[in-house]
Amino acid sequence: MPHLDVISWTSIIAAFVESPGEALELLRAMGATGTKANAVTLSKVLSICSELRRLTPGRELHSVAVRNGLDGNSFVVISTALVLVYTRCGELELSRRIFSAIPQKDTVAWNTMIMANSTHGHGEEALALFREMVGSGLRPNSVTFVAALSGCSHSNLVEEGRKVFDSMLNDHGVVPDADHHSCMVDILSRAGLLHEAHEFIQKMSLKPTAGAWGALLAGCRVYKNVELGKTAARRLFEIEPDNPGNYVLLSNIFGPPSCGTMLQRSGRS
Known part of the structure; x- marks a missing residue:
């Protein structure tokens, strides 16, 4: 085999996006040739591990990163990637330790740790990190x-969610997009504030997306609001008529017979 530099090895490893085991074997083969993995190489393999939620390869890569003695920006990049791996594999405490050890945290590192706490239902911790x-x-x-x-959504922090949303443009100059509006609808819907969530959608400055109507429909399922659920369902099917997940959600609310009737009225069969 001709001698490959670190860029060539990284390109080959990146091709194995669904095979963390093979990616690790290539990483070992790379090391055996005397070529040292850099931050880009390690982050590629860590990305594979996080997407597929593979903890054991992630731990091995953690050891490789420690042995390679990465520092500076490389240390931040790899540490952030490790936070994501451990978070997706359910090891939130390990994620917190790694994050705490990053001396100069960049925006990506902060975002990753805030989302880690959010997805694990630790809304208060996520907001504390946001403020920090x-x-x-x-x-x-x-x-x-x-x-x-x-x-805020996963922890039922309604008032805190309102404050965060309002602060976007007022305090930070960030214009709320469709995802932010959908999050706000989700916050209100999960809390049972369904009519307020519907009103929020109607007053949106941009066109409501499937995410917003889907969040409202999910809330209607939990709180058994059939009439508002019908409204949300009709809007949702106008936007995403071929999404099978919408049919499942609709069936869970109204039952298969009513679901079929509703679809016929909306022109679906």
Whole structure:
């Protein structure tokens, strides 16, 4: 085999996006040739592990990163990637330890840790990190607010969610997009504030997306609001008529017979 440099090895490894085992074997083969993995190489394999939620390869890569002695920006990049791997594999405490050890946290690192807490149902911790990030002088971006609002949604923090949403444009100059609006609808719907969620959708400055109507429909299922659920369902099917997940959700609310009748009225069969 001709000698490959680190760029060539990284390109080959990146091709194995669904095979963390083979990607690791290539990483070992790379090391055996004397070529040292850099931050880009390791982050590629870590990305594979996080997408497929493979903890054991992630731990091995953690060891490789420690042995390679990465520092500076490379340390931040790899640490952030490790936070994502451990979070997706359910090891939130490990994620927290790694995050805490990052000396100069960038926006991506903060966003990753805020979302980690949000997805695990730790909304208060997510908001505390959000405030700490702002206090550090870093400017939150669109992704930051999706992460913070998701934390409010999963932890039923309605008033906190309103404040975060209102602060986007007023305090940080970030214009709320469709994802942020959908998060707000989800916050209200999960809390049972279905009519307020519907009113929020109607007053949106941009066209409501399937995410917004889907969040309202899910809330209607939980709180058994059939009439508002019908409204949300009709709007949802206008936007995504071929999404099978919508049919499942609709059937869970109205039952298969009513679901079929509703679809016929909306022109679906």
